[in-house]
Amino acid sequence: MRKLMFVLFIVLAAGMVFAGGSSDSGEVVLVVGQSTDPVILDGPMYSDTPTHNLNLVLYNRLYDLTPEGVLEPDLAVDMPVIEENGTKYTIKIKQGVKFHNGNPLTIDDVIFSFNRGAFHEKSQMKSIYAMMYNVQKVDEYTMTFRTGKFDSSKAPAGMKDSDLKTFEERGKYYSPASFGSQVNQLSWLGASINDKETMEKAATDGTLQDYGLTWAVGTGSFKFDSWRQGDSVTLVRNPDYFDQSIKSNVDKIIFKTIRDPSALKTAFLNKEVDLIMNVVPLDAREIERQGGKILTTSGYFGYHYLGFNMNSPRVGQVNADGTPDKDGVYDLNAPSAKLREAILYAINPADIVNSPDIMDKRGIVSLQYMETLPFGKITDPRGTRMEQGNNQTGYYNPTRAKQIFDALPASYKQAGSLKCTVLSGSVYEKEALVVKDQVRRALGVDLINIERVALSEVATRRGTADPNTWDLIVNWTQTDDSYYIFVAFDGFNTSLLHDTKYYEAAAQTYIDQGNSLPNGPARNEAYQNAQKIILNALPRVPLVAMQGISASQTNIEGVAISPSGSFRLKNVVKNK
Template structure:
């Protein structure tokens, strides 16, 4: 079989960080020390193959690993795989694994673990990966260090599904033949990553310690990491200000506190490390009832919303208005689409044309803190100025999930991750096949357009990047006319950290897999 090589790295090249900086640059300085970080809220467990919420990925991403990492441009980089090839027809991918890798309990990592992880454990337990593996016909171990994925049809974004949160490697010798959901290792995880699980004091902290047999020479550069659990937002800000913690991950403190804390001596912040996730916010619009089923009404909402004011007032500048369904950090983004500037007069005109009769709409805010509360207040004011009556229905996180799961809402806030490629993180929100109760992150609005379905399928299955681009350019134009949801912002989550910590973000998924390469001066 003729193959096109995608990446072949020598042993020397593998010793580079994601940023291309030789590791000896970091290891030449002081090595060791402890990083104190926050995790909010406390993870339900640390098995990232079962639970993919943010807190679990933050902690467990430094315990487990995927075959690949991703840089800030979402390009694949080596991790447990050192090289990979793709066949000319785009249907067979072959990965060469790094030799000499061991699990934290000393057992060798091999191709059998990869096959078990992807084809058995994760197909059963990881809903998002299960959908991404729909294109995969077989996964087999060619030998102990080689794995072959054979696809039923080309799947353009295939190389984007191998990061630690999307396809974590789990130990076959621990999970095979067990109840995956109740295996005790879910609470005492064993991975191949740079840090090993040490202790979890519920409601207080999770401690990881350096893996002294890690497969990358000279890593990790610190001895231990504590992830502190601090439920109260004000207490989290105080913990950072007092020096109890060194790192406040994105979203762990309120934005008004970020501005204040970032000015403290010896403190820095960055919005890097979210490129792979590309957080994108919008307003769900329930198409199942009037007036939301009318496209002119939905377009009126887009004109009524003042995204610039929201970004400035609620997000304090840590968000920028979205131009449509694609975050500008993901592949095939285009801003050559219909624009919806804040225009109250146009909103009123379209409302009249839509036949809106003054019904009161239920608005479901996102219960994630002060920023989202302020945004809901601004939105309510915007819509009322345009003539739309709004009643806010406050809930907790569980209630928010339940209402969206059951489609019990009129308008509702959300934000989702887009995972670097529209086939991985965008299509699920607009394709007809993803209309199903039980998830707050699929096609919750109930939008259906056969042409959009066709274009998303074409974009996912074309092997030629230009054909993918053409399909996604068309789909963006259609969606901006149909307005299935009211797009709001590209969110920038700032990470606060002490200046004494260097290289704290060194991949496209940020702290979730960067802490091995961070050092303390």
Template sequence: MKRSFMLVFLMVLIVAATGFAATPKDTLVIGANTGIFITMDPAVAYEVFPNKIVAALYAQLVKLEAIEGVIVPVPDIAESWEISEDGLTYTFNIRKGVKFSNGDPLTAEDVLFSLKRPIVLESVSAWFLVDIFGINKDNVDEKIKMIDDYTVSITLNAPYAENITLGILSNMFTGIVNKDVVLEHEVDGDLGGAWLTDHSAGAGPYVLVQWERNNVILLEANPNYYGNQPPLKRIMVRDIPEASNQRLLLERGDIDVAWDLTPQLLEEAKRNPDIVEVKVPGHSNEYLAMNATWGPLANPKVREAVRYSINYEEIVEDIMLNNALLVQGFINKGYFGYVEENPFYQDIEKAKALLAEAGYPDGFEVELLTSNTDTRKAEAEKIQADLALAGIKANIVIMQSSQMYAKYRAQGHQMIIAGWGNDYPDPDNLAMAHASYRAKQLAWRNAWFDDYAATLCEWGQVEPNPDKREQIYKDLTEYWFHNGPFAMLYQTVEFWGIRKEVKNFEEAAFGYGMLFDFTKVSK
């Protein structure tokens, strides 16, 4: 393994020294800032990019797949499952004949050990199981059980919709580790955690060969992988912290993918005919929120006037340089329940009429709070100018993020520009945040105490019929559009610069943030 690593590494160095574009055809070389990498342990890994590398090393109970533009859970190690009549217990049938990378058979005993491990370790990634499913160290043995060598059951505290349950179980903490190998390396009850920090013991499509921090990460194809062998035999991640250096090496051909380009650097790199831009929908949104109990904003007509004052297209085009999607609902594009409608556009006369109907014909003065990033400051200035056209004077207040969110969580704001990132690809994650004050998240922070919206959220959480469930979220979105405390500005996008010889990268990256499938990439 080490000889193979050195061979590939020397090849890359030779390419860099000679200056011709010829990374190995069976190797994908990624340039990225790897400072965010902390561990390769699937029970502990939490950050987005590291999780995608870890996901290449481990098969999971279930995984996510983009099917016809919608991200859905599909079988992985669990080839099928049954749900009890009360909707509380999921019985997973483990795929037979699967081997770990070292050739050991994978059985339900490994699955049981792997599912319990993040809970026993009290890993931050296990919050899904603890906070949502009600599984903790005290009840884990009764909630997660091995039925036989190829069957495992999980019992929840409520009959959540199937897409919610499976979406949560597709997170990286369900990566299946080789129990025997991990326990061979256990130290002081860490369940092999120290060893798994920079080793792998999985059944995924790749194996971790070497990780030299602040230098290089190398994966090689797992010869025992149960699925089709990936087209790329190696994935190399080179530590290149500076985005400008990533662009330079991409254009020279020393790397195949630049992971961290800014929009401006990507635009510059695209002038090179050998460079291709890849963009996919992201899993977060940017919004203007209004405190629904403060002064004029307590009136729904005033909030509607604010929504009609904003020029959303100019924010997407001029501030985000089109690196965003105009999505005005709270459910992201690419999710079950996504509503394509964008009902709001800048109509100053309509905004003024709504303000007059609400009793504010001369407008009003309001504090507009946001954080100190360049993007947020630009958004605040743009919205300030737009609101002024309707007669609303917005006074911008810039704070450090920590101070801003402390004030926001205490409902101490009037208006705020902020964002939200998703934890699992189901409308429940977004509806509870944006529409249910009972969840004590964004709707609560904005003091929108709407029982109709909160009840729809709860119905959607447990409705077993997908068609009825989809209708619930459509009804909720339509109601939220015109009654809620938000003006949704955009959905983020993820983007990369790649060499034109890299194939199927967009397909592999669709859903990035939730998934990235390296087995789809080729050269």
């Protein structure tokens, strides 16, 4: 009996931590509810919002992007010294910073992290370092690197940029070229700094395979404590954090996984969790009614889209042998291109925006690939595809859609022939169902077969773009970065963010031009010109520009929302 009572006491005590946000010891516990587990607590190895929430407080980067979109030093002492026509960078890091295990931060850790992010086979963030070469240590706290591009005239016949596996090798075959967004990229979570000594030791003793799963070491304001797979990840306050100006009174953060969206909302309304994100608009209305606080991003930080796999013979462009056609010119009269266009005209995004079960009017119909971002946003639609649409119903024109579709060969009209990947249980699944139904009604054939998969599988599919696996994808992307057009549409970007695998030489010329220019009107014009060409080829159908929506209990203060929609928690305060 006493044993039973003891077990009940432990269970009740654990429940009190989640329900009350504090323990018997008086420590302040913040509970963050998330609909999925993070994938891996290792910056360059994965990119998703639940993982971002943890990595933002576990790790630091050289630079930080504030909620207002302003770059400021983080581990760096100051903004970099940029010389030689914008191609040489010198960066100094702060002294006295320690990793969670007590090891001091030095420039060796930074260079190690750069190499790992750039060349590790599992890195999802190689694009951050795609133009870097000659990364060199000056002293314990100073480094230099250069930016440039692969120069085939310097390389042996047949050599490709992807053959180069170190920054030193790149130095032999790169020519200098400026990259206006290089510093911005160093604020990305994929540029988080790891402890070189610890990682190298783990590689020899066999524990590296568990890094980011059972242990992790950063420099952030909170450090790894435990991960109960499928249930929760616990971080504890770092008492040795280098920035003593932070205002947080929280001792422990528990990231609680509650997969059922309804159960997650209920847990918040019952005050079992303090914060939740990716709140669907319909739930936001109910949360506001019951006294919760709604937090949103500043401006339309991203958009939802229907993506076409440009490696697919059904909606992309392939060679006679079925391999992807990478010659840089799309035949816009080909049946696959016409099918993309028919689908575009069959979709009315207003049904998504106005649906109380999806956006509940907390978004806008978008005709292009960004709405808030200043670099690349088309402000004059004349002479572009945007002339064919409007901000009420997008490009919706069912009559035109049917005319185009009816003229296609019979092989493009088979029911269920287009495989559409979506994240299971997500708002994208609901959007895909709307798109599927609209296409069926407009074209007279139920073309789309929806496949619901887990988050990790979505990432794998976006990265590989295997035409045997998917033709379409409904997903979202953030557009907070000043070189977003490059991230999503550069033909040489190998990251999962470039999921359609679009490559068009004419657009690439403008993308390369925009990449090389500093922020300003010329850069804006270059990216605008690129987007005009991209919209014509149509690798993605823009659906909805949206704000990120999160919810907070009224006693929580100091939570900021990053431009990517993740929580920034280092200054979080939990009042009684």
